[in-house]
Amino acid sequence: NLDLNAKVSSLSAGERQRLEVLRLLYFNFNILIFDEPTSVLTPIETDNLLKAIRKIAAEGKTIFFISHKLNEVKAVSDRITVLRRGKVTFNGVTKEISTDELIKYMIEKLPKVEIKREIKSTEEVLNVSGLKVKGSRGHLAVNLNSKINVYKNEIVGIAGIAGNGQRELFDAIMGLRKIEEGKIIFKGKDITHSPTHKRIELGIGYIPEDRILTGLAPDLSIKENLILKLYDNQQFRKWYFIDNNKIDAMANALLKEYDIRAANVEVPVKNLSGGNLQKTILAREISMNPDLLLAYEPTKGLDIGATYFIRNKLIDYANKGGSILLFSEDLEELLFLSDRLYVIYNGDIVAEFTRAQFDEYKIGKAMSGINYLEVRN
16 A cells, blocks of 8 residues: 555655556556566565566566566566676576576575574563654654564564555664654663664664665765764774774775675775675674664665675674564565564554464465454464
């Protein structure tokens, strides 16, 4: 559902993508290009869209379906072309190639996926209760009648279709939106009305939805972006001046550790690819050793190599004692990474699942707003 009277500028990235899909389907084009069309959809909606695409193709239309989700590509296509660094590495009939073979054509080296350790902790890091937050259009975007909690070493996922209050929820926890009612308790302290810089000092990191507009300063260098939250840290100061030698050493170490592909740390971040932009944000946030990392769409739009790399870094961070509150429109990613999962609908938590309870279609129903009792039965 979309508010047809809303300005496009006020829509989330996911809502804008859904609008593009609707507009494309409305006009009677002979050639249609779908670029990651299912990233905002539930499993049921995804199945319906793929069936619709096959039907459109059967009517004689030509369709280009661009996606990193190989199961969808395999399900919907007749032929597949794989591009890597601008060059065709495979072009052939879909039914004649396996998913594993496709991955090998997509990336030079198949990444190893680290498995998260089973860690049980009763140490509560975050507790959000009764939260009410207004959206950019003045409506009540978050209206929690229940609570969200995150424990030490735990990855907690938030599942929901774009536009159901998840962006406002994350911004509110980070102190970027005014809280009308409710409480946010972080490590036993009430930070409901604490400014953003105080939350950073207390140990909250944030990977925001928009890498360029919110996550980075595009005209600044990689080095300057890595130091954005540490400019007043005594570690990088010499008397009253910034110690560029220490900053350079730190930036070059992170460049290597996070495989940020650039000529040097002086390169403006606006010249980096999407994957390297996200790696820069991840490097900055994790290097500060936060107790809680808010990760909003950390792998959206990235290729398989960058996606696996970032997932491994998140798992490694949690294994070393960090806690993560994760939102992704990719349900497969949430099911892969999360220890527990909340479903948000119309600004409220409507369902909670432990890892043992994960069921793609039950979660999908909850994302669509179907009664929680029905979802659990």
